[in-house]
């Protein structure tokens with residue numbers, strides 16, 4: 001039976017008591033000139049221990065701002081509201097210092113550009129050591145030994161010699177690995193990877209994703225992978241949340257996503273993927289422009305680009321509703337989408 005769900009009910013429907021992170025009703029607003037930017041609109045999701053959650057959507061859909069808001073890093077935000085319980089503590093209620101303690105220790109972060117995390121004037125090894133010393137993870141001797149271990153673990157050869165290198169002496173892929181070593185140095189429960197493989201070539205991308213997967217399995221670490229690349233998300237994630245105009249359009253386990261996508265936007269993302277190995281498969285971009293976020297959402301934000309839109313779609317905001325265990329969608333015509341897509 002299909003049911004409309006409140007955020008609270010959604011949270012309990014899809015989550016277990018031991019979830020590492022539970023986000024409910026997250027909203028972030030910016031101001032640009034006289035305009036308000038409605039960047040994140042009532043977003044809810046959760047991550048279980050050892051799970052890889054993909055947050056997918058086109059550029060500007062609110063992926064980065066959602067996660068940055070949770071971590072207290074949405075610079076210039078006019079307001080951030082909702083709840084983001086990490087291991088039971090609401091991150092949105094913490095003071096700046098308390099959040100700084102959690103970031104880098106309990107929650108590791110890796111970004112597209114390693115230079116946002118790496119200091120160009122500091123040796124790689126010292127930076128990784130510093131990550132541990134700042135959070136009192138271990139003493140200097142322990143941090144040195146663990147840095148060598150980490151460099152080795154992330155696939156940087158000749159760890160002792162590389163310890164003394166500066167970031168500019170590393171290739172892009174190596175810098176990415178060094179950033180991962182820094183992010184996991186204090187054994188975080190959660191690693192957030194924001195477009196972490198976007199700037200590297202396909203081979204390095206596969207190596208980095210394999211490395212993250214090994215780390216996840218070894219330590220039951222959870223991963224949130226933020227990506228605009230639906231192909232990467234479907235190759236790597238256990239569950240996927242699709243964002244559009246700062247709203248959750250659909251959320252499901254990978255099998256359901258592939259077998260029965262229920263939102264026209266998800267179907268569009270799926271069809272826009274070039275599958276490696278399927279030569280000749282046509283890339284079908286989703287027509288139309290991404291939504292502007294300068295007004296509160298009326299109706300479905302995807303309606304202007306949706307080939308299935310009816311009057312109701314422009315008049316009534318589709319609420320997230322359940323299509324089955326762990327599968328939710330915000331589309332008035334989800335049942336028809338499912339029957340057409342399968």
Ligand SMILES: Nc1ncnc2c1ncn2[C@@H]1O[C@H](COP(=O)(O)OP(=O)(O)OP(=O)(O)O)[C@@H](O)[C@H]1O
Nearest residue numbers: 030037039058059060061062063064065066075076
């Ligand atoms: N500091 C800011 N001031 C005003 N608007 C902002 C600010 N930061 C982000 N935004 C807006 O918030 C919206 C969501 O941005 P966000 O970076 O989360 O998108 P994204 O899905 O991660 O895409 P991308 O990968 O291109 O960054 C965009 O419309 C963006 O322009």
